[in-house]
Amino acid sequence: MAMTQRKLIIAGAGAAVIAIGGWVVASHIATNKAEETLKRVLSDNGLAQSVQWKSLSASPLGHVTLKDVSIAAPGAGITIESVEIGDWTDTADRKRGDVQLTKIATTDGFSPLGDNVYARAGGIVSVPPMDGKLRWDIRSDDDTGKLSVSIAQPDGVDAAMDIELARVSPTVRALELLTDNARAASSAGNARGDAMASFNVLGGVFGLLKPLSQVEITSGKMHIVDRGYVKRSIALYKRYNVPVIAGEGDAEKQRNKAFEAAMERHAESCLKDRSFAAFADRKEACGSVVDFLQGDEREITLTLAPKRGVPLMRVFDGGVNDRNGNWAQLAPVLKN
Amino acid sequence: MPQNPVDVRSAATFLTDLADQNGCRIGVSVNKDVDLKYVALKSEGVTCQRDGSASSGRGMLTLERSDGARIAQLDGVYVADGIAFNKEVARAQLAATDGEKTLWLALKSDAAMHAHYLLRAQAPIYNRFGVMQVEPQVDIVTDRNDDFRRADAIAISIQRALDALLESTMPYAHTAELVFSENFTDGTITENDQKLLYKIYASRRHDWRTSRGVGEWKYNIQNATNYVFRREAQEAERKRMLAQQEAQRARMQAEQEAQRKRIAALQAAREESEKLRRYNELVELVAKEPSALLARLQSDVRYEPITGGTYARMAGGDARNVRLIVEITDTKDQDAVADFPYRLHVVGQRELKKGWYIVGGAASLDGKRLDNQDLPLTLIKPTPGAIHPCAKAGCADMRDPLTATRFLVGAPEWTPEQAQAAIDRAQTH
Numbered sequence: 001m002a003m004t005q006r007k008l009i010i011a012g013a014g015a016a017v018i019a020i021g022g023w024v025v026a027s028h029i030a031t032n033k034a035e036e037t038l039k040r041v042l043s044d045n046g047l048a049q050s051v052q053w054k055s056l057s058a059s060p061l062g063h064v065t066l067k068d069v070s071i072a073a074p075g076a077g078i079t080i081e082s083v084e085i086g087d088w089t090d091t092a093d094r095k096r097g098d099v100q101l102t103k104i105a106t107t108d109g110f111s112p113l114g115d116n117v118y119a120r121a122g123g124i125v126s127v128p129p130m131d132g133k134l135r136w137d138i139r140s141d142d143d144t145g146k147l148s149v150s151i152a153q154p155d156g157v158d159a160a161m162d163i164e165l166a167r168v169s170p171t172v173r174a175l176e177l178l179t180d181n182a183r184a185a186s187s188a189g190n191a192r193g194d195a196m197a198s199f200n201v202l203g204g205v206f207g208l209l210k211p212l213s214q215v216e217i218t219s220g221k222m223h224i225v226d227r228g229y230v231k232r233s234i235a236l237y238k239r240y241n242v243p244v245i246a247g248e249g250d251a252e253k254q255r256n257k258a259f260e261a262a263m264e265r266h267a268e269s270c271l272k273d274r275s276f277a278a279f280a281d282r283k284e285a286c287g288s289v290v291d292f293l294q295g296d297e298r299e300i301t302l303t304l305a306p307k308r309g310v311p312l313m314r315v316f317d318g319g320v321n322d323r324n325g326n327w328a329q330l331a332p333v334l335k336n
Numbered sequence: 337m338p339q340n341p342v343d344v345r346s347a348a349t350f351l352t353d354l355a356d357q358n359g360c361r362i363g364v365s366v367n368k369d370v371d372l373k374y375v376a377l378k379s380e381g382v383t384c385q386r387d388g389s390a391s392s393g394r395g396m397l398t399l400e401r402s403d404g405a406r407i408a409q410l411d412g413v414y415v416a417d418g419i420a421f422n423k424e425v426a427r428a429q430l431a432a433t434d435g436e437k438t439l440w441l442a443l444k445s446d447a448a449m450h451a452h453y454l455l456r457a458q459a460p461i462y463n464r465f466g467v468m469q470v471e472p473q474v475d476i477v478t479d480r481n482d483d484f485r486r487a488d489a490i491a492i493s494i495q496r497a498l499d500a501l502l503e504s505t506m507p508y509a510h511t512a513e514l515v516f517s518e519n520f521t522d523g524t525i526t527e528n529d530q531k532l533l534y535k536i537y538a539s540r541r542h543d544w545r546t547s548r549g550v551g552e553w554k555y556n557i558q559n560a561t562n563y564v565f566r567r568e569a570q571e572a573e574r575k576r577m578l579a580q581q582e583a584q585r586a587r588m589q590a591e592q593e594a595q596r597k598r599i600a601a602l603q604a605a606r607e608e609s610e611k612l613r614r615y616n617e618l619v620e621l622v623a624k625e626p627s628a629l630l631a632r633l634q635s636d637v638r639y640e641p642i643t644g645g646t647y648a649r650m651a652g653g654d655a656r657n658v659r660l661i662v663e664i665t666d667t668k669d670q671d672a673v674a675d676f677p678y679r680l681h682v683v684g685q686r687e688l689k690k691g692w693y694i695v696g697g698a699a700s701l702d703g704k705r706l707d708n709q710d711l712p713l714t715l716i717k718p719t720p721g722a723i724h725p726c727a728k729a730g731c732a733d734m735r736d737p738l739t740a741t742r743f744l745v746g747a748p749e750w751t752p753e754q755a756q757a758a759i760d761r762a763q764t765h
Contacts, residue, residue: 117648121639123710125651125652233642236647239678240639240647243631244676246630246677246692247630247728247730247732251676251678
């Protein structure tokens with residue numbers, strides 16, 4: 001488990017480094033000194049030895065590609081076949097970008113999501129490399145933002161989340177302040193400004209809380225496609241949790257019958273489940289979940305289409321039973 | 337038995353030959369710290385015999401230093417055949433010595449009695465100057481042990497011994513210690529009472545004027561020590577003690593055995609009681625749900641969605657102990673292949689015939705091979721002796737609580753009646 005955690009942390013750290021690096025590089029595309037700039041940033045942060053790549057190409061249109069990136073750490077490491085940063089805009093009114101990571105793997109060639117109980121619960125240990133994608137488009141002029149995150153894990157699941165937000169400007173400003181302070185803190189070195197800059201970073205993090213609470217969700221979509229994990233989990237569940245009786249016919253038929261009966265019971269209890277109260281078409285929602293969980297459907301999609309923006313901080317107030325009705329305001333719909 | 341007198345004399349190193357003023361040789365006892373170069377022996381009343389050895393009636397011996405000082409003087413000494421004694425000894429025919437301090441004079445050997453009669457003489461080893469001391473004690477060596485069981489034979493033996501003393505050597509003795517032994521070396525010399533036969537003190541009137549014994553010998557049988565009977569009594573006592581110990585040991589052993597049997601019976605009763613409990617449980621179970629019994633016979637890994645349960649550990653390379661009802665339908669390489677309850681290989685059991693079995697063993701997953709559901713193939717390495725062929729399809733025979741209990745407790749002949757009998761037996765113990 002420790003190994004798994006380390007891999008995930010490295011993967012997370014790696015992604016952060018890439019994103020920051022991408023930002024820096026993209027910001028300097030105009031000066032055509034992208035690679036030098038990226039190296040300097042990594043060096044400034046003590047990461048020059050840890051993060052390496054085979055080639056870097058940048059186009060003046062705001063497209064950067066790093067090939068064969070490797071992020072080394074004691075006892076583990078991550079390789080990424082390619083990192084593409086594109087659609088880059090960073091103006092006072094608009095911040096837009098797109099980072100795509102292809103074939104993320106540990107040094108032994110498998111996905112960093114593999115070799116842990118969650119992967120094993122899906123009946124496999126060696127999971128192929130995964131892909132990841134991050135997209136953002138934040139407009140200060142009309143105070144909206146779009147955020148897209150997705151992962152594609154072969155033999156596992158593909159998951160994508162798109163979310164549209166309103167009243168994002170205060171948050172964006174707070175973030176800008178935070179990054180300025182962070183940059184100041186890292187470039188100040190041992191100079192006198194060091195302590196003050198660090199203090200400002202800390203203040204900035206707390207300063208994010210208030211503007212974040214104002215952010216509203218105006219629409220959302222979460223899409224999951226099973227690429228083997230759910231199917232195998234269902235087979236395992238049936239194998240070990242659905243009893244079969246020797247001498248009473250084919251084991252699979254016995255299991256399927258019992259499993260279907262159990263799913264029907266689930267579907268019935270789902271209709272009464274308060275956590276599904278927010279769905280206007282509860283029958284459709286329950287049916288979609290049950291169809292997905294019993295393997296009849298490979299996909300499931302949650303969409304949020306509120307009539308007006310719902311503050312982010314209020315969404316989780318009412319717990320899973322949605323006591324405050326905030327979930328209902330999001331007008332969720334579950335479909336296969 | 338009596339040995340060559342010359343050999344005996346040379347072995348009796350505690351006797352020192354000194355020449356008196358007449359050059360007559362007398363054997364005496366002289367302490368080693370006396371330097372013989374500077375001493376001279378003087379005798380009175382001693383006559384010299386033709387062979388140069390002295391002989392006398394009552395006489396006196398004086399040991400003088402070369403400067404004329406008297407070291408010791410002994411009165412009332414009798415010399416016979418060149419050896420000085422404390423009592424009147426008529427002749428000194430050497431028969432044996434222990435080489436340390438004791439000399440035996442031959443009195444007589446009597447073939448008819450199977451006996452050698454010897455007179456014991458001892459050197460006064462703590463004196464600077466002395467003569468051989470006779471009590472007198474007669475040591476008799478004989479193999480006629482049984483004579484000492486009968487009073488008449490004892491009386492004869494005593495008389496012969498006293499006769500031997502008087503006739504040959506000490507005609508005037510008035511006391512005599514008679515010690516009969518069956519072995520000279522290990523009885524007479526060592527005084528080992530395992531080899532002694534009889535000991536008695538005899539005496540007769542003592543004439544004070546002549547200092548000689550006269551008249552008939554008297555002795556008291558009641559004060560004698562009969563080693564033959566004593567040994568037998570000791571032996572009998574030893575045997576009695578041994579028998580007692582043996583009986584005690586046998587009693588304890590019997591008690592221990594009984595205790596062991598009691599404990600074994602209790603243990604058996606406990607085990608039988610547990611079997612009976614399981615049996616009754618299965619009977620109840622079958623009454624409620626006939627197929628539940630088969631589930632009770634099996635144990636498989638546990639699976640939980642998302643977190644995996646014990647299955648996740650198995651997927652990580654661990655082996656888990658399982659027991660499953662399986663239907664063997666095929667073989668693959670060296671393995672038997674089962675399709676029920678799911679596709680699995682029973683490792684190394686290629687010879688297993690098609691049919692139903694209960695298989696116990698270590699289950700693991702083959703990460704390289706997938707089964708017919710695209711899941712890692714399950715391999716069961718059976719525990720030796722844990723493959724149980726079922727008599728009926730679907731192991732239907734195991735739906736019977738008795739058959740199932742017999743399988744679970746590993747006793748094919750077990751019955752609840754026998755179990756109850758064992759429990760009852762333990763209670764009556």
